Structure formats: C-alpha cells, structure tokens
Amino acid sequence: MAVPFYGRASAAVFSPLESLSRSELVVRRLTDAIALGLLPDAEQLPGELDLAGIFGVSTVTVREALSVLRSEGLIETRRGRGGGSFVRTPEDGIGHLARRRLDRFSLGELRDLGDVYSAICGASAALAARRSSPDDVARLQRVADALEHAEKPDARRRADAQFHIEVATAAQSPRLYHEEVSLQAEFGTLLWLAFGDDGSHAQMVRSCRAVVAAIADRDPRAAREAAEQRVADSTARLIDYQLSEARA
C-alpha cells in the first residue's frame, strides 16, 4: 500500500471512522483533507481497496464516496496504466471549501470548538513551559520568527499551524499533539478563513511572542493564559467573519 504514513497531521485524516461510517463520512474526511492542504493538488489517492482498508469501510462505500467527490470536481479519475484518482484543488482555492464547511456550524458550535481548542492549547503551553529544554525554546523562537516574516496569507497560516504543533511537541505529550492535529483539521482550517491579512497577522505575531516568552521564562501560568488568549482572539475573529458573511 502506498499511503501508510503521511507524515504529521495526516493521522487524523486516515484514522478509522466512527461506527456510523458511510460514504458521506468518507467524502467529508477527504474533502477536509483537501481543504487542509494535506492532500495537495494532483496528489494520487490510494486505490479503492486501500482506502476501504484505511477507513474500515467496504469498497462499495468508497466507490460511492469517490463518485461524489468526482461530481464535485474535487478528484479526477484516470483509467489505464498510471491511472487512479487524483486530487483537484478547486480553482478558487481551498478557502471555498472551508467556507462551505463553516456554513454547517452555528455560532454556538463555533464557540464550543473554540473552548476545546483553548483547553488543548492552554494545557500544551503550560506543560511546554515546564518541560521545554533550551533547544525546544530555540525552535519555538524560530517558528515565531517564521510567522512574523511570512508575507502571504498561506505562508502565514502554515507558520501558525507549525507554531501550534511545536508547542504541543514541546509539551512532550503525543496525546496533546494528536488532539492539536485533529483540532487543526477540524477547527484550524475554519480559523484560517479569518486569518492572513495584515491586521490579524500582527495580532497573531504578538500573541505568539507572548506564548514563547512565557515558555522561555518557564512560567506555566502565563503560558497558559497567553495561549488561551490567542485562541480566544482567533475564535472571535472567525465569529465576526461569519456574522459579516451572513449579512453580505
């Protein structure tokens, strides 16, 4: 099989589905992976049999899901030698997919996601403040620099995602890391809709620096507070964005 590991973050994409696994869930999981950029344009998907094995569903279910993705223009299937299903990122970019997902959430649900994300990010930052070695701090500082110097929205979002991953890693907790990754897939991609312009970027750089400073000072309380504030700012921006979109 060609895709047993996808490197970081993909664990969430290629983990077994809940018991009510149906083609709809497969569609959603693969759409999210495309929206997140985990499956970049032109990437070949594993074969039907492999997908069925990965998701723990029948090949019939996989075939249904692929046909939906095909009709939405998200994959293209080529026959013959070197054939298979290939990802096609929509022409208006992955932001369009994220917007479509955003519409499925009420404002209350977004707040709830923000609460969970805040709990995970806060706990990660507090543990990182207790457990970071000097090279962990140096790495966090480097990612913070990368975030500050990123100029395009996409680069800013990537650096922000990387920063969250590094904090969870510095906490020395594989479980918190996994929670971070799956929340990034579920919620981080939505937060990106309202992040990337100069105003939000400046705010995120400031709060990022605050988290790193608290971790470097080995101050768990300050680190937790700064990380929670960072999520609260992002969530508020997203909800404002959703309200303005709904009006438009």
Added chain:
Amino acid sequence: MNAPNTRLSPTDIAPVIAAVAEIADHAFGVATAIGTAVEKALTGRPAPRRTDLAAVEPLVVPVLGDGNQPVQGAGFVAAPGVLQDVEWWLEWFARDADGRPQRLITHSEPQAIGFYDYQHLPWYVVPRESGQRHVTGPYVDYLCTEEYTLTFTVPVLVDGRFCGVGGADVAVKSAEQALLPALRASGQRIAVVNGFGRILSSNSGRHLCGDLLEGVDLDQLPGEQRVGDLPLAVVAID
C-alpha cells in the same frame, strides 16, 4: 528535591547502564549499516538519484519485521541538494499499525502543508555539525512515528562531504520495557536522563518520562554513570 549530582554506587546502576547501552548499540548498529550502504552506493557518483538509495530497503525491512527487536523505523535522510531528482528526501521505512514495514511518504515540495523541514532538527543537525553519532529525545516525533521516540543518527559522508544521516527510531515505550527490570531492581531512586536532564525513564512516580531534572550536567558526572560518549546518563533523584 533533585540530587542529580549525587554519586551513585556503580553496582547499583551498572545493570541500568548496560540496558541503555544495549538499546543504543543495537539502534546505532542499524543506523551505521544504513550509512555504510548509502556511502558505498553514492561514492563515485557525481549526480546521485533516489534510485541509487535502493540498498536501504532490503537492509531495513527485515529488521523492522522482527518484532523482538526495538527499532520501529529506520532509513536515510538526504541532505538537501544531494540528490539530483529531488531536493529533500527521506528514504525511510517504519512499521505500520499492524507491525508491517512500510515506506514513509512525506511531501518533498516545500510549499505543501505536510512539508517537513528537517534542517533544524537535532537528529539531523547534531551529526552534521559534530561529525559524531547522536541520540535525540525523548521527543514527540511528528514526522514519522507520531509517538514519543528516541532517534539514533549517524552522519553519512561521501568523499568527505556530508550527504545526510542514517538513523533508527526506538519508541520510548520499548526503551522503557527494556529498562524497567534494571530500574526496579535498583535500591536507589534513579532516572535515565539525556543531556538536557530530560527523563527517559525512572523508578519514581514523581519524576516522569519527559520531565526535566534541574541541574543535570553530564560532564560533571563520573564516567560510570554515563552511557559511553552518548548524551545519556543515570542520575539520582529525590
């Protein structure tokens, strides 16, 4: 209270040191064999390609397939620019959830979200800078295992030029299983720590794997508490 610089009785800690050394020798054995194979394959090739690394897979797969040894991932990580057909490359294999060896697939395109810049990571940087083998971790390895991991790496030089690292991963969980009998048999509270004082394993519930012990300085420790020249040592706690 930590007492990392307290002198420990050599008879008490020798079995722990021996257990750590056994894991390290095994993992470095795998990493070195990979390094040697890559060196041989690339020597005299001015423009090597991915296909020139074909010798790695048959070396690694039988090791990973043997569930009685602790290495769960191994391979060669190319220095950027060494290969002609791809700038960044990991010729890396790891056990999947069912214990079968599989090739690691990562994005080698720097703009992709899954792209992974290893040029700043200690398992790559330390062998490159020092020319010496290195143990990284315990750390959360988000490239490959997504687990708490130790990574053993050796520099690979071809005609005197650094070309990448050969490496082997051991899960902290496996290392702990191998170390616990000796740790439990010890009459003192002790911990195995890395160069930062980060605990790999201990025989105390108050000092857990991943925690940092203050004031650990490997260079100040007597030789019998250290694991050879590696950044690993046994120290007293409580």
